[in-house]
Amino acid sequence: MIVVRNGQVLTKSGTVTADVVIEGAVIVAIEPQSRMTGATEIDAGGAWVGPGLVDLHVHLREPGQEWKEDVASGSAAAAAGGFTAMVAMPNTDPPIDAGHRAGFVHERGRRAGLCRVMSAGAVTLGRAGRELAHLDELWDTGVRVFTDDGDTVADAGILRRAMEYLAGRDCVIAQHAEDPGLAAEGHMHEGSVSSRLGILGLPALAEETVVARDLALVRLTGATYHVQHVSTARSVELVRQVKAEGLDVTAEVTPHHLFFDHRAVESMDPDFKMYPPLRTEEDVAELRRGLIDGTIDAVATDHAPHADHEGEVPFEEAPRGVIGLETAVAAVLTSTALDQETFFDRMSIAPGRIGRFPDHGQALAAGGAANVVVIDPRREWVPDRFVSRSQNSPFRGRPLTGTVLATIFDGRLTHTGEQAS
Amino acid sequence: MRHLLTTEGVARAELEDLMDLAGEFVDVLGRDIPKVPTLRGATVATLFYEPSTRTRLSFERAARALSADVLTFNPGTSSSAKGESLKDTALTLRAMGADLMVVRHGAAGAAHRVATWVDVPVVNGGDGAHQHPTQALLDAFTLRRHFGKLDGLRIGIVGDIGHSRVARSGIHAFSTLGAHVVLVAPPTLMPIATDGWPCRLTGDLDEVIGDLDVIYLLRIQVERGGHSGFTSLPEYVRRFGLDDERFARLHPEAVVMHPGPMNRGVEISANLADHPRALILEQVRNGVAARMAVLFRLLASPQEST
Amino acid sequence: MTSTDGAVIDAADVHRAIRRIAHEIVERHHGAEDVVLVGIHTRGVTLAHAIAESIAEIDGLELPVGELDIGLYRDDLDRRAGTRLSRTSIPVDIGGRPVVLVDDVLYTGRTVRAALDALSDLGRASAVQLAVLVDRGHRQLPIRPDFVGKNLPTGPGQRVAVRLEPIDGTQGVWIMDS
Numbered sequence: 001m002i003v004v005r006n007g008q009v010l011t012k013s014g015t016v017t018a019d020v021v022i023e024g025a026v027i028v029a030i031e032p033q034s035r036m037t038g039a040t041e042i043d044a045g046g047a048w049v050g051p052g053l054v055d056l057h058v059h060l061r062e063p064g065q066e067w068k069e070d071v072a073s074g075s076a077a078a079a080a081g082g083f084t085a086m087v088a089m090p091n092t093d094p095p096i097d098a099g100h101r102a103g104f105v106h107e108r109g110r111r112a113g114l115c116r117v118m119s120a121g122a123v124t125l126g127r128a129g130r131e132l133a134h135l136d137e138l139w140d141t142g143v144r145v146f147t148d149d150g151d152t153v154a155d156a157g158i159l160r161r162a163m164e165y166l167a168g169r170d171c172v173i174a175q176h177a178e179d180p181g182l183a184a185e186g187h188m189h190e191g192s193v194s195s196r197l198g199i200l201g202l203p204a205l206a207e208e209t210v211v212a213r214d215l216a217l218v219r220l221t222g223a224t225y226h227v228q229h230v231s232t233a234r235s236v237e238l239v240r241q242v243k244a245e246g247l248d249v250t251a252e253v254t255p256h257h258l259f260f261d262h263r264a265v266e267s268m269d270p271d272f273k274m275y276p277p278l279r280t281e282e283d284v285a286e287l288r289r290g291l292i293d294g295t296i297d298a299v300a301t302d303h304a305p306h307a308d309h310e311g312e313v314p315f316e317e318a319p320r321g322v323i324g325l326e327t328a329v330a331a332v333l334t335s336t337a338l339d340q341e342t343f344f345d346r347m348s349i350a351p352g353r354i355g356r357f358p359d360h361g362q363a364l365a366a367g368g369a370a371n372v373v374v375i376d377p378r379r380e381w382v383p384d385r386f387v388s389r390s391q392n393s394p395f396r397g398r399p400l401t402g403t404v405l406a407t408i409f410d411g412r413l414t415h416t417g418e419q420a421s
Numbered sequence: 422m423r424h425l426l427t428t429e430g431v432a433r434a435e436l437e438d439l440m441d442l443a444g445e446f447v448d449v450l451g452r453d454i455p456k457v458p459t460l461r462g463a464t465v466a467t468l469f470y471e472p473s474t475r476t477r478l479s480f481e482r483a484a485r486a487l488s489a490d491v492l493t494f495n496p497g498t499s500s501s502a503k504g505e506s507l508k509d510t511a512l513t514l515r516a517m518g519a520d521l522m523v524v525r526h527g528a529a530g531a532a533h534r535v536a537t538w539v540d541v542p543v544v545n546g547g548d549g550a551h552q553h554p555t556q557a558l559l560d561a562f563t564l565r566r567h568f569g570k571l572d573g574l575r576i577g578i579v580g581d582i583g584h585s586r587v588a589r590s591g592i593h594a595f596s597t598l599g600a601h602v603v604l605v606a607p608p609t610l611m612p613i614a615t616d617g618w619p620c621r622l623t624g625d626l627d628e629v630i631g632d633l634d635v636i637y638l639l640r641i642q643v644e645r646g647g648h649s650g651f652t653s654l655p656e657y658v659r660r661f662g663l664d665d666e667r668f669a670r671l672h673p674e675a676v677v678m679h680p681g682p683m684n685r686g687v688e689i690s691a692n693l694a695d696h697p698r699a700l701i702l703e704q705v706r707n708g709v710a711a712r713m714a715v716l717f718r719l720l721a722s723p724q725e726s727t
Numbered sequence: 728m729t730s731t732d733g734a735v736i737d738a739a740d741v742h743r744a745i746r747r748i749a750h751e752i753v754e755r756h757h758g759a760e761d762v763v764l765v766g767i768h769t770r771g772v773t774l775a776h777a778i779a780e781s782i783a784e785i786d787g788l789e790l791p792v793g794e795l796d797i798g799l800y801r802d803d804l805d806r807r808a809g810t811r812l813s814r815t816s817i818p819v820d821i822g823g824r825p826v827v828l829v830d831d832v833l834y835t836g837r838t839v840r841a842a843l844d845a846l847s848d849l850g851r852a853s854a855v856q857l858a859v860l861v862d863r864g865h866r867q868l869p870i871r872p873d874f875v876g877k878n879l880p881t882g883p884g885q886r887v888a889v890r891l892e893p894i895d896g897t898q899g900v901w902i903m904d905s
Contacts, residue, residue: 195612196429198550198589199529268530312508312538314528316549445812449799454848457799487799717799 001038002413004374004406007049010344012363020049022370025411029366040413042406044374050344052084052371052409054351054361056145056174056252057228057300058325060117062108063101064093069305069389071108071117074325077303077388078115079414081325082404084371085116085352085360090127091150097122099137106142114414116360116371120145123153123162123173130155132162139169144356147174149228152210154180156217163223172250172354174226177210177235178202178276187316189262189277197268199316202277204232211235215242218249226354227251229302231276233286240295250354252300253287255324255331256394260284264394270311270318271394274302288336291346298351301328305390323388327395333377333402340377348373370411379403424536425715426545427552428593436598440562442714443707447566450486450710460489463720466519468494468510468535469546470526475681476546479705480523480555483712489720492519511535521720524548542719550584556680557590559711561598563704564635567676572599575632579605579661580639580688581650583612587639587680592620603629605661609650626661630670637678638663638688654687664690676700734899736877741860741891741898744876745774748858749781751874752827755856758786761824763852765793767842768813771830773891774860778829793817795828800841815845822850827874831889833859836870861900863887 004020009030011018019034020027029036060074069077071088078086088105090096096105102119109117121138125131127148135146146166153159153175163173183206188194190201211227215238218225227239230251239251256274261281264272272278290296304321311318324331332338332347344363352361359369381403383395407415422435449457465484469477481491494514505513507526514522521542524532529549536543547553564571576595582588582604595602596619603621604611611622623629630636641657651657658664663677668690677689677699685691693699736744753759759782766775772794779790796813828842839857846855858874863881879900881887886905892898 190613192614192616195583195614196589197529198552198584198586198612200550201613268533309506309508312506312534314507314526314531314534314548316528316530442812445796445815448815452848453850457848458844459799459801 001036002040002042002408002411003034003036003038004042004044004049004372007044007047007374008340010048010050010340010363012365015340020364020372022372022408022411025370027364027366027368027370027372030364042374042416044405045376047374047376047405048340048343049364049372049374050340051348051352051362051364052360052373052407053082053329053347054355054357055083055086055301055303055325055328056226056298056351056355057149057254058086058088058303059091059305059321060088060105061305062092063104067307067389071105072112072114073387073389074303074305075109075112075114075117077323077325077386079407079409080387080404081327082329082373082375082407082415083115083325084373084407084409085118085355085357087145087355088117088119089149090120090122090147095122095127096120096138097125097127097133099134099141102138102141102143115409116357118145118355118357119143120147120149120174122146123148124158127151129153129158132158132165135162135165139171144171145174145226146171147176147228149174149176152176152178152180156213159214160217160221163217163221163225167221167223170356172224172226174228175210175214176228177207177214179206179209182206182209186277187273188265189279191262191280193262193265197265202275204234204279204283207232207276208234208238211238215247215249218242218247222248224248229254229257229276229300230287230296231257231279231283233283236286236290236295240290243295250297250350251295252298252351253291253296254302255299255328255335256322258284258287258291258299258335259331260394265315268315270313270315271322271392271396273315273318273320274304274322275320291336292338292342297346298354299328299332299346300351301325303388305388306392307390308392311392323386323390323393325388326386327383327393327400329375329404330381330383330400330402331395334400343377370408372408373404374406375402376405377402422718424543425554425719426532426536426543428554428557428590428597429552431554431594431597433597436558436561436594439558439711439714439718440565442717443558443562443710446486446710446713447707456486456488458488459717459721460484460487463489463520464492464518465489465521465523465716466492466494466514467523467546468514468525470496470531471547473525473547475705476525479708480546480712482709483716486709487713487716489716492517507531507534508538511538515539515541521716544715544719547586549586551586551589553586553590554594555708555712555715556587557594558715559704559708560591560637560678560680561594562711563678563700563707566707567700567703568634570599571595574600574634575603576600576635576637577603577605577626577629577633578637578639579626579663580641581610582606582639583610583650584642585639591637592618596620605629607651607660626667630667631672634672634675635678636663636671636675640680640682641684641688658687662688662690663693665693668693668696678704681705734901735879736861736900738892738898741876741900744860745777746781748874748876749778749785752778752858753782753786755873756825759788759790763791763793763817763819763821763824763826765795765817765826765828765846767828767830767838768794768796769894770889770891771828773893774831775829776893777891778858791817791819795842795845797838797841797845800845802837802841817849820850821846821852823853825854825856826852827856827858829858831860831891832887833857833862833872834865834887836866836868839870840868860889861887
């Protein structure tokens with residue numbers, strides 16, 4: 001039995017000060033000053049207690065690039081970051097475009113036992129953008145998110161066919177929106193900083209044209225559609241408009257896009273190289289606004305591990321992406337100062353719904369699944385070393401506010417940080 | 422000055438100091454024995470990831486004229502072809518005793534990165550389309566020798582500004598020294614955003630050519646193919662090439678510069694490259710002296726670390 | 728320093744020493760038609776000009792005066808922050824001609840060693856001699872002056888300051904404890 005004492009607990013009927021009692025994989029009671037005692041007692045000390053966080057966007061690198069990360073090490077990083085469920089992107093080697101490949105990832109996740117791991121399925125075979133992947137097989141192994149992430153489904157005809165094929169099923173097509181022609185050889189946001197550094201830029205338009213086009217396809221097909229790692233103000237505005245129209249469209253934003261703008265690249269440090277790239281201050285302000293007003297439904301980390309030696313090269317030659325699981329809570333709280341209810345909605349409830357996780361992303365309730373996180377929203381810390389196999393974080397050495405005190409997955413304690421004092 | 426990585430933010434006094442030193446080294450290079458023992462025992466490593474024989478030779482000539490030893494790293498025939506990281510290569514050369522590293526790389530920020538990994542001075546010998554500070558220094562030095570000073574000079578830089586490290590370095594060095602810089606290129610060869618740059622922009626060479634004291638022609642990368650940023654070479658030459666007719670409209674004292682290597686008949690007509698008012702070989706000569714000044718300043722007399 | 732109070736050699740003595748060196752140079756060379764005077768920056772250059780003037784007064788000879796900066800030839804470069812170089816220029820070819828190197832103070836001999844290296848890169852003089860206003864001893868190299876204004880015994884902890892009218896506005900030699 002685990003008892004989390006004295007927390008601000010997010011329940012279906014609002015926030016209450018209470019103890020959360022867990023037995024087996026189930027929450028058995030949420031009550032003030034519970035008489036029950038557990039083998040494990042966690043003193044929340046007034047910190048936030050809520051449903052385990054859900055990440056719609058991680059790269060676990062298995063199979064194929066295990067020197068960067070694997071499902072087990074990524075699961076440990078997820079637990080350290082407060083996550084109890086995540087969606088692994090299909091851009092592995094080989095890519096996850098068939099049922100048995102998704103099944104392999106799911107099995108690795110179960111074996112690690114630290115976090116619910118759902119593999120996303122590729123939309124196209126080999127993520128090559130030409131013919132549809134084995135969508136039925138993938139569906140049958142429990143895949144509910146389809147994306148060619150890392151690349152864009154650039155051919156509107158193929159994307160339309162995928163939308164039509166999956167229409168009516170309880171799943172979502174997610175898009176890494178980046179027009180290959182406009183993106184060209186770009187390595188960072190096209191603007192004043194790229195011009196100064198002489199680094200080829202990737203214009204905001206590369207994302208916006210794809211989002212605009214895809215939304216037109218959604219209107220045509222009635223598909224359920226999700227914009228991955230939205231990065232520009234105009235993209236947020238496009239999503240806002242179609243939501244008002246009533247289309248089944250959602251969007252996610254990464255912690256680093258909420259935190260940094262393109263001036264961070266002046267250091268030419270590859271820890272600031274990601275796709276989409278860090279945008280302007282105006283874009284960052286709109287992303288924060290969009291997250292707060294709900295236009296952007298969820299925060300997703302786009303956790304993208306790369307080994308140290310792979311980053312020991314000039315910016316333009318460095319691989320894309322940064323890790324994010326272990327700094328997500330702090331980066332979001334430091335950059336947006338969300339209240340508890342909004343925080344858990346964007347970090348757990350909304351992504352749990354979008355990812356179709358039955359036992360994750362629900363306000364806590366007696367009888368509910370014991371996937372719980374305890375977060376101190378005020379504790380300051382400076383990230384240094386990470387549980388992830390890779391250390392390519394833009395937050396290293398940067399003071400942040402907000403820590404994960406404990407993560408409970410499936411009724412088991414998967415992470416404890418320092419206890420609040 | 423601990424490293425020389427960029428001209429951005431380098432103070433006028435520092436540029437003047439390096440040019441003063443370069444002046445002394447021009448004298449040394451003019452002697453019967455064009456060599457001084459100043460850096461005897463020091464080792465200068467050149468890491469050139471981009472084939473650029475002339476810049477590498479210029480640095481090596483400068484190092485040897487100061488009696489330094491030279492370690493030449495040639496990635497084509499070494500372990501970088503086998504995937505060694507830039508950091509490992511830099512640390513390897515440091516372990517072999519390099520006291521200063523000159524880094525030339527096709528990617529922006531390479532020299533900056535090396536400077537964070539090694540404990541010796543690093544000179545940026547050109548990084549991507551970002552910076553080429555010794556080129557700007559030798560150009561400024563050439564202009565100072567020719568005109569006495571740069572204050573008030575009107576310098577037009579013509580060509581592929583967007584992809585030019587020579588332009589990016591020159592803009593800052595020239596304007597810091599009091600010159601007025603105008604960039605001349607079709608819109609597709611201009612940087613995307615130039616707000617706050619200390620220069621003016623135009624797409625019309627003929628509009629400004631009569632006002633220029635210096636016309637600085639950049640090399641057109643004929644090999645860039647579909648992403649060249651102009652319609653065709655003949656059209657580019659018609660609008661932005663320096664031919665006899667345009668040359669005649671320059672101020673009678675105006676000079677022509679080019680960082681080399683030239684495409685005769687493209688950015689500059691074949692015969693003008695050899696005109697007495699073309700300072701192109703002067704630039705090459707002064708390049709050795711300017712690089713000696715940089716090596717001397719960084720190795721023989723480091724000022725307070727920055 | 729505006730007066731010569733406390734000077735171990737006063738202005739008039741400096742002037743006399745320069746004249747004596749000028750005489751000795753003319754004497755040693757049986758006339759000095761071929762001689763090139765080369766001063767070491769900074770005060771060696773001033774002294775070389777002063778010696779040339781004296782020789783002109785004595786013999787009516789206009790000797791060429793060169794200036795030498797030894798910054799590029801020092802063996803202690805990395806201990807000298809922000810080294811500035813001065814001009815090196817000699818108006819005639821020194822090849823085959825006798826050169827008299829001129830400096831204000833001879834101490835360890837390292838400056839003269841560097842000057843000899845610098846000079847040999849500029850041409851092959853038929854002979855090189857050394858003239859100094861003050862020899863304070865404590866040599867670290869086998870170097871000996873040919874013309875000396877004054878021998879001045881000092882301790883290694885002391886500093887010798889030479890001031891010359893054209894650049895300092897006063898003239899004399901002082902010994903200071905550093």
